[in-house]
Amino acid sequence: MFDDIKRFEIGSSQQLDWFRQLLDGFLPDGSAMDIRAVPRGSFPMINLARSDDAVRVYVFAAGLAPSDLAIDIQDNVLTLRGKREPAIGSNEDGSSRPVFRRERPSGEFVRAIALPDGLDAERAEAHHAHGVFEIVLPKREELKPRRIDVQAA
């Protein structure tokens, strides 16, 4: 479902720009092929989706237990705070192990994301499974879509 956004983007950029198209052919997916697909500072990654009755936030935070992430909502801004311990124990035996790759971000992080208007933060719920946090923010009753019946004259 989240692929849809990307498909739109590719469609619009390829209309006239043959050079871009050529480059896309050489590098089929720059963001996914790059080793640094996750830029520094953007851990965890967030997806946001909307349904008729709620907005759902998916936080892709591998390696975090439910107690490692603090979720706050204030003025329609969702703030995620936490800390991920580095997997590479440098103090282990006091000796430093040879490291061949270190791509996974670690340490303390804070991320904030603006939410759409009209959400009921009081009824928000969060779940955790397999390193993904799902936050469900129900829409306020008066903002849910409703059908208006046409009355016969």
Add this chain to the structure above:
Amino acid sequence: MNNVVRTATQSPLQERGDIKRTQETLLPAVDIIEEASALKLIADMPGVTRESLKVELDNNVLSLEGEIALNMPEGLSALHAEVRGQRFARRFNLSHEVDSDAITASITNGVVTITLPKKDSHRSRRIDVQAA
């Protein structure tokens, strides 16, 4: 020892020419550490479960694939997406120093840990100096 683990430059899907699915494939971030008797490979694959994770070893190439298994309700439309894919995949060329029969893997909270034990002949050991 520096080229114990080299990252395969080609993704397995590209070789199959499956372009549509290549676009949806994400490259997981990995840490690779050397320990006294083993190499440790740690990969971030959030949303991947024990059932949807596939670790395969073929001809000294270790391939790691996992489907993001989220149970999302019907009728959702995306507002913002940083994770734009359904699956993770990455391949590694293993050196001959790795004992391929003794590789073990585990997954906790979306973090995959693969232990690649070294063959006995390549382990570091301390040699006692005997008194003359």
